[in-house]
Amino acid sequence: MPKKKNGYLMYKGRPLVRNGNILYYGSMADKYVIMMQILETKKVNDLDVATKVLVQLQYTDTDLRSRDRIVKTSEKPGLYAAMDIASIWLERALEKR
Known part of the structure; x- marks a missing residue:
């Protein structure tokens, strides 16, 4: 839970x-950050739910x-x-330092 x-x-x-x-995951003080752009959503009980997300390290x-x-x-x-993939990519990228 966040x-x-x-x-x-x-x-x-x-x-x-x-x-x-657009969501950013990570610190701008680090060498890498994750950018996630929500490309598509659908309505579920009056709530917009992301159905397509672009992830970039x-x-x-x-x-x-x-x-x-990129x-x-x-x-x-x-x-x-x-x-899920964002946390894996960021963790691996920052370990390489």
Whole structure:
């Protein structure tokens, strides 16, 4: 279950921030961050549920062009699957430091 710390929603010890249909997972102070974009939703009991999510592992280096920041990309059928792969990718990428 996500918890709040310093005003941020935390998932597995890392910040999870949402801006519209884009979610960022991880800290911008680290070398990598995950960007998740909700591409499609469906209504379930008056609630929008993500049905297609684009997941990208990105460098946080602002000197790179946005196209060059992308390390890995995948499309997942829901937010649960997207968060699952996001946590694995980020953990592995940050271990390599």
